[in-house]
Amino acid sequence: MTRATTHAEIDAAAPSSDVAFTPAVKEIQARRGSRGSYARMEARGGWATTVAPDLAAFIAEQTSVFLATANAEGQPYIQHRGGPAGFLRVLDDRTLGFADFRGNRQYITLGNLAENPRAHLFLIDYAHRRRIKIWGRARVVEDDPALxxxxxxxxxxxxxxxxxxxxxxxxxxxxPQHIPQRFEAADVAAALAARDARIAALEAMLAQRA
Structure with a gap:
């Protein structure tokens, strides 16, 4: 007798990009001519599922991240979180984490995650015009002092x-298409300070030769 295929086995066999490329998305891709290139990517397994060194380096540089969640009815919500570079941590090759501080106490993200663990992270580097999209599941941890x-x-x-x-x-x-190039205030200040120091050094050299 033939054994029935389980949902877990179907999910394991599906390309990772199916997390975003639903049948409706694929139908539109086919209608608009991009399905072939994405089908070839899917044949290779889809998108990456673990933190590669280049992704880890990108994450370590970020001072801002957007976290998207949705409640049980599908109503989406996007929350910004920021901090010093490194506030978003790579804990292992499939897990990221960050410390969450008290804000306006609406707790929309926490409520959404209590109903629906599916979440999305959007990271953008305006200076270098790079962006990373990460799909996954998120959870809240309150009772782990070590973490x-x-x-x-x-x-x-x-x-x-x-x-x-x-x-x-x-x-x-x-x-990078359509990403406007912007720079952090601290980076601009550092560049201006370096320029001013160089100008001062050159002026001092000229004064000595006068």
Whole structure:
């Protein structure tokens, strides 16, 4: 007798990009002419599912991230989280995490995750015009002091209310098209300071030769 295929086996056989490429998405891709190239990518297994060194380096540089969740009825919500570079941590090759501090106490993200663990991270580097999309599942951790301390940035005394852990299912890098180039204020200040120091040094050299 032939054994029935389980949902877990179907999911394991599906390309990782199916997390975003639903049948409706694929139908539109076919109608608009892009299905062939994505089908070839799917034949190779789809998008990456673990943190490669280049992704880890990109994450370590970020000072801003957008976390998207949805409630049980599908109503989406996007929350911004920011901090010093490194506040979003790579905990292992499939897990990211960050310390979550008290905000306006609406708790929309926490409520959504209590109903629906599916989540999305969007990371964008305006200076270098790069962006990363990460699909997965997120959960809230409140009762793990060791984890909360691990995710706290060194020297930051702010009480951590909870941690958000994100389990990666797939990730993809976008092309730079249409990303406006912007620079962090601290980077601009550093560049101007270096320019001013160089000008001062050149002026001092000229003064010595006069």
């Amino acid at each position: 909360l301390d691990r995710l706290r940035m060194p020297g930051d005394p702010t009480p951590v209310e909870q941690a958000i852990l994100f389990e990666i299912e797939a990730w993809d890098a976008n092309c």
